[in-house]
Amino acid sequence: MPNAKTDSNVQQPNQELSIAQRRAVTELLRVSPVADDLARRFQEAGFSLALVGGSVRDALLGRLGNDLDFTTDARPQDVLKIVRPWADAVWEVGIAFGTVGCIKAVEGDEGAQEYQIEVTTYRSEIYDRSSRKPDVSYGDSIEDDLVRRDFTVNAMAVALPEKEFIDPHRGLEDLARRVLRTPGTPEASFSDDPLRMMRAARFAAQLDFTVDEPVLVALRDMAERIDIVSAERVRDELNKLVLSGHPRKGLEIMVDTGLAARVVPELPALRLERDEHHRHKDVYEHSLTVLEQAMDLEDGGPDLTLRLAALLHDIGKPRTRRFEKDGRVSFHHHEVVGAKMTRKRMTALKYSGELVKDVSRLVELHLRFHGYGSGEWTDSAVRRYVRDAGPLLDRLHKLTRSDCTTRNRRKAAALSRAYDGLEERIAQLQEQEELDAIRPDLDGNEIMAALDVKPGPQVGAAYRFLLEQRLEHGPMSREAAVSVLKQWWAEQQS
Template identity: 60%
Template structure:
C-alpha cells in the first residue's frame, strides 16, 4: 500500500485514493486513517530535521525513508527522539552527506551499513538498503547492500517493522507498506514478512524479539509464528548469552513483561534460556493443594511494577520474577496435606546467581538480584512486630542500598486473596518501616560500622595489621548491631574485655 502522509492535514483525507476511501469508509479504512493521522502528528515534531535530511539526500540523488520501529512507533503514537532511516546511498556516501549536517557522527555499525549522527538533540541512524543472506547456522548474515526499498523491507523481522515513509525536502511524504504491516498493527498481531521458519532460521533471536514485542507493545503472535517458535525454540542455542540477556532486559522493561514471559514459557523459549521460570509451574492435586508458584511470581512481578515510583526498575523486576525459583527444589509434602518450601530463599538466591552468571550479567546485577531473592522472606519472621532493635539493624544492614527495593518486593509478594490477611501483612510491614525510620532518626543505619576503626583497634591492643584486627573489628561490629552506637570509652572497654577473655588467645 502506498499513501501520502500530510502533516498539515490530519483527517482521513490525508490518505490518497489507493487506500480505497469512499464517502462512507468501512471500519478498517477508518482505523487506518486514524493511525496514519496519528503518525503525521508524531512526525510533525521532527519536521524540520526530516526536511533538512530529505533535501540533502535528494540533492545527492538518493532515496531516504524512515523505516522500522520509527514508523511503527509513530503510528502507535509513541515515537521517541531517535529516528531510523534506510537509503539507497552507500555508507561512505551517507557519511559524506551527513558530515556538514551533524554535530557528531559514529560508525560503530558501518560494517552493517549503518552510520549514526546527532544534531540539536536529534539522534539518527541511517542504513543502506540491505539484501543480506543467511547460512541458517549462525545468526550473522553475509552483509550485502541492496538497491531497492522493497528488497530491504522484506528481510525485516516482522511486518509491523516493515513499513516506510519517504522523506524529501518537503518532509514526510509517501507511506509505503508492501507487506500489509499497517493491517497487522491495526490488529495488533506479530507476523513475519516471509515464512516464519525462514525468518527465524535466518536469525533465531527474532523468536525472543517476538516475546519482547508482546511485552512492549501488547501485540499477540500470529498462529503460524507461534507454531514456528514452538518448533524452532532450540535454535536459540545459536545466539550468544550477551545478545539473549539484552533482549530479556528489553522484555523485562516493557509495559507488560509478564505477558512476554508467558509467551516464552508457553512456546518453549523459556526452557532454552530461563528453565527455572517455567519450572515453577506446579500441578495442583486434590491431596496437596497449593498456589501455582509460576502464576504467583507473575502476579508479584505485576504488583512490583505498580510500586515503581521512578520509572522501570530492572533489578526489582528481575527479583520479583525470580524470588521463588527455589521453591520447586525445596517442595516437601507435609503430613496432613500441607506443602512446605523450607529455605527456598537460600536455594533461590543460588539458582539466581547461577542463571544470571550464565547469561553474562554484570557482577553488580547478579549480586543485587540474588541478594533480594535471599532477603525477600526474612520479613515473615517479624511476626507480630517483636523484632529487637538488633534484628531491625540487621535487616537494614543486610539490605544496604537495596532496602527501598526490598520494601517494594516484600509488599508485592503479598498475593493472598484473603483481604483481612493481606491488610494485616501490609500493616505489619508498615510497622517495620516505622521502626526502621525511628532507629534511623537516632543512628546512621545506612552505615552501621564498629565504633572504633582499624587504626584505633591496633593502637589499643598493641597489635599490627593482620587477622586479629579483623576479628576485633567483627566483634565490635556485632556489638554495634546488638546494642547500637557506643561512646568511645565504652567501646574501648568492651574491646579490651573481649581481648582479655578470648581475643588474645589467637595471637
C-alpha cells in the first residue's frame, strides 16, 4: 500500500509490525479479485469504494473469511444499479440503513469462491433517547464515516482499487496494543448507538482485547441507555459474546459496568453477599467456571444451548438461599426455580421457543444426577434419567460434568468416576433396549382393545400407567403387558 492517511501528530506503531500487517492486506486483495472488480465498477460509475471495518481488522489479524464489508459515497439506489448486473444474488433487507447485500462467486486457483458482500453508504446513526431504531443520515466523506464507527480497530479502511490504507484514528496502533478505544469520545459513540456498549464487551471476548479505561467509565455512566435498544439486537450481541473464545472476559465487563444488570440481571445477582457464620462457594465465579469447563467439552464447535445452560444453571440460588441452624447454607429446589427464571429471561430477550425450552430443561435437570446419590444405579433410574433428558442427554452429560468445580481432587475424581459409571450403565441398557424412544408396550389402540373402552381420559391414564411399568421394569411381552393392564384396570374399577 503505497499511501497511508493517518494523523500526523500520532506516533506510528512499530514499523516492522506495520509493514507486516499492511502486507497482509495487500496479499488479501491480491487473492481477492472480487474486490478490485467491484471497485472498478464503482469507479466507472463515478463513485468511491473501500474495504472497511471488521474486514480490514480481520485481514490484519490474518483471520478474514469470505464476508467482505465495503463503504461508498454512492447512495443505496446507485449501489443497486451497480451490483445488480454483477452479483449472483442481491438483497435489500438493510437498505433502509444504507446497506445493500449481495453474493458473488469468483473462479480462482482453488476453484470457485463465494463471497458474501455488504456495501454501505457513508453514514451516521443517531438515536433519539426514546427510540429503538437509529435515524440514518448519509455522509460525504470516508473520514466522516470512520469517525462514527464503534472502535478504532474497526475504523480503518483500504480505498480501492488503488489500495490506499486509511487510518485516521490510530486503529493499527490499537490493534497492535490489543485495546478497544473509540474514534471520538466514548460518550458520543455510545449516544449515537447504545448497542456499542455491548459490542465493547463482545469484541473483548471475541478478540481477547482489553477495553480502554475511558470506555469503561462511559459504560458505567451510560449503562441505562441500553434500555432503548430492541431486545432482538441485544440478544444477538449476547449470543456473539457467549459463543466467543473468551466469554468470561466479556461477561465480567458487562457485570462490572452495570450492563448485565440491564440485560441479564440474574447474572450479577449471583454475586451473593457473604455471611461470616454461613459459608458457601462464590456462585458467580462458579457459574463462569462451569461455562468455561463446558466449552472444553464441546466437540462440534461452539454450542449456544450448552453455554447458556452452563451460564444460567444456578440463577435460582439467590431466591432459594436459606441459612440453616447448623451453619450450612441450602438452596433447595433452586434448579426448578432457576428453570422458570431462565424461561422468563430468555423469552424477554426474544429467543426462539425451542431454545428457551431446551436451555430451561437443562437448568431443571442439572442436579438430577446428584439426586440418585452415590449408590448403584438401578435399571429403572437409568431409564428415567434418559427419558427425562430426551434429545438433550449428551448436553446434560457435559453440563453435569462441567458443574464440578471443587478443588478437592479426591471429591472431583469420585464424582467423575460416578458419572463414568452412569454413562456405562446407559450404554449397556442402550444395547438391550431402545432407551431413546421409551414408550409403553401397548399403544392407544391396543389399550382400548384390551380394556374394551372408547377414546377418552381413561386411555391416557392407562397409557401413563404402562409407561411407569416400562420405566420401572423394562420391556414386557404383549401378553404380559395386557395382563398387568387388566389387573390395574380391575383395581381402578373397584
